[in-house]
Amino acid sequence: MIKFLNTLTHRIEDFHPITQGEVRMYTCGPTVYSYAHIGNFRTFLFEDLLRRFLKFSGLRLTQVMNITDVDDKTIRDSKAAGQSLRDFTEKYTEAFFSDIATLGAERAEIYPRATDHIDEMVTLIKKLLESGHAYEKDSSIYYRIKSFPSYGRLSGINPDDLQDGISSDVDEYEKESPKDFALWKTAKEGEPFWETEIGPGRPGWHIECSAMSMKYLGESFDIHTGGVDNIFPHHENEIAQSEAVAGKPFVKYWLHCQHLIVEGEKMSKSKGNFFTLRDLLADGVDPMAIRYLLLSVHYRQMMNFTRNGLEGAASSLRRLTDFLRSIRDTTFVEKNTGDLSPVIKEARRRFIDAMESDLNSSGALGAIFELVRDVNTALQRDGVTRVEAAQIESLFSDFNRVFGVLVPPKTVDDQDILQLIEERKGARARRDWKRADEIREKLQRLGIILEDAAKGTRFKRV
């Protein structure tokens, strides 16, 4: 049974999709005004892990991830760049797709752009105006929080307790209550706007997610995710908007990913610890090590992203890939002293149990690594049978369907490397260790590690 901690109830709950066998999920996507940073990717990869595990569990899945391509920041920065909003956001949208592909994330079914759904948003706003949940003030339109009694349920915030800080009202527009939020912002000089039935202007941030999620997933759907910072006000506002229109529960399970810090400090541009994927790749970091590291810590746990951790993740990953290779390279035995089948079965059970427990990825990895040790021990002692090897391959294949951290080894059989290995083989046969070591060292300088195994010499890149 899959269980999730539901932000809405603060409880671990059994997961029962609204329609049996089918999951409809909305994951808050990027605001495309710059390259996404490592913290953003933690959330996106958490969503990818969730996506993969739901599918692995046999559920049919429709995932929608929005692209926010109009808001204060995209407008501000496109202006600064001297580009149209569309051209500007297109650049970062493409960068986003390219980055998540590098990190091995599967594609969602639908990636709706906010600017392609202005009509849907206008329709919602009109309904909110008609029902008295929204009001117009100086040509902008606001949501009246007082009109929605359960406002604050998700975040546990009582609107009356909110500090009326000066900064909470950054808009110069007038509102009935400072806590009310903008659904529609009237057109301003020099800013993009849409000519609509509710006047010229642009949407507020929250309404896009209500409009697009309901359009593609229906008025009630199963899962909605995002970073913890979205709980309030973004997701709270989405609930208020959507339920006021539909009159039924908006989302059944809310899942929120905790933030990360970098080298023990909150990530910020001024501290210089603000990493994009490109920064890390330029530093020679393996994207799969980043993926592994980000997935290895439970998603609700604050994680500390460090250089040290990245190196550790790369080593852990290498242990897994080396293990798989030794399974593939080994000569099977007919019979061995210990039957591995129950061990493999137990590892699979523990892996799935952990993942079903609110995506306990650390526990799941623990199960995999224990199997690795047990099988390596068997390999050392006896060897494995063909049947056992097939069971291990099958488990690892399932593991990788969920984690997606093992990439097939590059099959670039570099002719020069093979030739040098062949030459070294001859040298070793002649017991010409000097020449053999020269070749090893030469290749090592090129990042090629030679390993002399029972079945001959093999190489890997570091």
Place this chain on the structure above:
RNA sequence: GGCGGCGUAGCCAAGUGGUAAGGCAGAGGUCUGCAAAACCUCUAUGCAUCGGUUCAAAUCCGAUCGCCGCCUCCA
């Protein structure tokens, strides 16, 4: 001020009542021409501190200390 989270070895981290998973790093050993990989052994009588409940607590309760988040359209 309001709401919430966290504190487990050098580092990362699982474990929410039954006697401390796992990974990385480190030390010693086995194997190997050397090396790598792998394996074996070692590395927390203890889970921030102090009390309490219990036959039994890292796990439940209370207090204290420390760190952090949200309440600002930052994942």
